[in-house]
Amino acid sequence: MNEDFEVLLTDKRYEMISKIIQATTIKGKRKWTISDMLDKAFLDKYVGMPIFLAMFWAMFTFTYACSVPFMEMINMAFVWLGEQALQIIPNEYLAAFIGEGLIGGIGFVIVFAAPIAFLFLSIALLEDSGYLARAAFVMDRPMYRIGLTGRSFIPMLLGFGCNVPAMMATRSIEDRKDRLLTLIINPFISCSARLPIYILFAAAFFTQYAVSVIWSMYILGIIIAILSALLLRKTLFKGEPAPFILELPIFRRPTLKSAAIHMWDRTSVFVRKVFTYLLVGAVLLWLLSAFPWGAGVENSYVAMIGKAIEPIFRPLGFGWRGSVAFIFGFLAKEVVVETFAILFAVEGEAATAIALRGVMTPLVGYAFMAFSLLYMPCLAVFGVLRKETGSWKWTGFAAIYGLVIAYFVAAVIIAVGTLLGFA
Amino acid sequence: MNNELNEGIAVYSSIIGIIYVMVGLAAMSNSLGLSEFNYIPTDLFGGLMLIFIGGIFLRTIKETGKEQYNGLSFLLVGIIMAVIYSGLYIAALGADALSFVLGSEDFEEWAPLNDFRIEIWLPLITIPGMLVLKDKVRALLNR
Numbered sequence A: 001m002n003e004d005f006e007v008l009l010t011d012k013r014y015e016m017i018s019k020i021i022q023a024t025t026i027k028g029k030r031k032w033t034i035s036d037m038l039d040k041a042f043l044d045k046y047v048g049m050p051i052f053l054a055m056f057w058a059m060f061t062f063t064y065a066c067s068v069p070f071m072e073m074i075n076m077a078f079v080w081l082g083e084q085a086l087q088i089i090p091n092e093y094l095a096a097f098i099g100e101g102l103i104g105g106i107g108f109v110i111v112f113a114a115p116i117a118f119l120f121l122s123i124a125l126l127e128d129s130g131y132l133a134r135a136a137f138v139m140d141r142p143m144y145r146i147g148l149t150g151r152s153f154i155p156m157l158l159g160f161g162c163n164v165p166a167m168m169a170t171r172s173i174e175d176r177k178d179r180l181l182t183l184i185i186n187p188f189i190s191c192s193a194r195l196p197i198y199i200l201f202a203a204a205f206f207t208q209y210a211v212s213v214i215w216s217m218y219i220l221g222i223i224i225a226i227l228s229a230l231l232l233r234k235t236l237f238k239g240e241p242a243p244f245i246l247e248l249p250i251f252r253r254p255t256l257k258s259a260a261i262h263m264w265d266r267t268s269v270f271v272r273k274v275f276t277y278l279l280v281g282a283v284l285l286w287l288l289s290a291f292p293w294g295a296g297v298e299n300s301y302v303a304m305i306g307k308a309i310e311p312i313f314r315p316l317g318f319g320w321r322g323s324v325a326f327i328f329g330f331l332a333k334e335v336v337v338e339t340f341a342i343l344f345a346v347e348g349e350a351a352t353a354i355a356l357r358g359v360m361t362p363l364v365g366y367a368f369m370a371f372s373l374l375y376m377p378c379l380a381v382f383g384v385l386r387k388e389t390g391s392w393k394w395t396g397f398a399a400i401y402g403l404v405i406a407y408f409v410a411a412v413i414i415a416v417g418t419l420l421g422f423a
Numbered sequence B: 001m002n003n004e005l006n007e008g009i010a011v012y013s014s015i016i017g018i019i020y021v022m023v024g025l026a027a028m029s030n031s032l033g034l035s036e037f038n039y040i041p042t043d044l045f046g047g048l049m050l051i052f053i054g055g056i057f058l059r060t061i062k063e064t065g066k067e068q069y070n071g072l073s074f075l076l077v078g079i080i081m082a083v084i085y086s087g088l089y090i091a092a093l094g095a096d097a098l099s100f101v102l103g104s105e106d107f108e109e110w111a112p113l114n115d116f117r118i119e120i121w122l123p124l125i126t127i128p129g130m131l132v133l134k135d136k137v138r139a140l141l142n143r
Helices: A002-024 A034-042 A048-088 A092-110 A113-129 A131-145 A150-159 A163-172 A176-188 A192-205 A207-234 A256-274 A277-290 A301-316 A319-329 A335-344 A349-359 A362-374 A379-389 A392-419 B003-031 B044-063 B070-102 B118-141
Strands: none
Touching (some): A034 A131, A048 A092, A048 A113, A048 B070, A092 A277, A113 A192, A150 A163, A163 A379, A192 A207, A192 A335, A277 A301, A277 A335, A301 A319, A301 A362, B003 B070
């Protein structure tokens, strides 16, 4: 009823606008603008979707390809710092803690500030140009078909940056069912925190096809979100989605200054996270991996935890290190890569990638990426999910649903890959 | 805009579209191990994106002869996408050059020509289209 009223109100508003225009203007031949020309193609029912996919592909290629040398520079600086700490500090325990635990742990994660900055730069350029609103428009029709309102697309787009503001953005969805549905599927949209995992694994196992593999993860997230929406709309949230009314802004030439400000705003959040949550994670992980002192990582406390839960993941072949990474990844998804660096006791992305090749096959690596994408959201998202749904029941459901879907998808990848001879 | 120019644009745009689609198919074929075309990247999804760009140019055919700017719109957006992809791979080439200068292990045997992908220079064939569009776009902007 509310939705019908809203549509009626909009119709009446535009009817009134049309009457006023007719009464006050002389109708001549319709004049085109540049925005009209661009919209003709960007919103076209045949090429609108391919343009959307091509834009996103360009965004991920830009993010991955251009960030490599900057990651290398940051890595070199932190490796040097770590070596200095080990040489200067006389106490063996303190030197190992600062050089390997603190600097090594932080250094390993902070290198991913480069791709995250490039990702946000490209999102800002698309947003400032007015294209993202068109992307929402293009996606409205398929989203309505699967039982989602077009309003859900804005939170889903925001989800590519971070799921926390994305979930808060669902407040614009008035219908309770539509909102709950959007909240539950939003964690499947791959946020920037998962990017370090993809980059590490893509570099380790799929060097030549790294961009394709990373892009496939984002597409997988969208597909799972769509299928989940379809499933949940037919079971738990029966009914029609509310209609979506969107006024498109005119196209503007994005300015580098504005895009750079956006980029810095969002990247600085990541940097702050590195020196707070991830620092705590690094310290905790290092302590658990270093003690009992001298026993080696294989016999450390963290290995005990990992080996205790490893049987759950045994059919997927993630090993105890992967199991530990998922547990600590609940703090923040970036901790997953940090965990591998600390558990392998190596420095830098290249060395970790080599170590990963020793414990996983490319097929298991791909399944691991898919599991990381889909399993339980991070602690911050979990908190926001609880707040926005106002219910522990729906929060718990979203978490368990994500875990089940992640396990199922990873198992399907392993099974199909094995059948195709990729094992 | 007269019909002759409209049809000329449709023919020109479809030629560019076909070239992009063919290059895209070749890139996909290379990546699937079905062929080994020289100077064409081995890139499955990159090839798919070239097919998408080709599709935008080909869409001009169906729209030409309708409203005045319909056909030109697809040519314009096709050129924008082609230029975006050219810029993208130039940026990637620059980044790889920087990695080489830094002495990164993965780039020890890097050669600039390997990164000089066809997508970088393929938009050169859209220059006549850009010239046609320039006047039209300028006229629109001056309104």
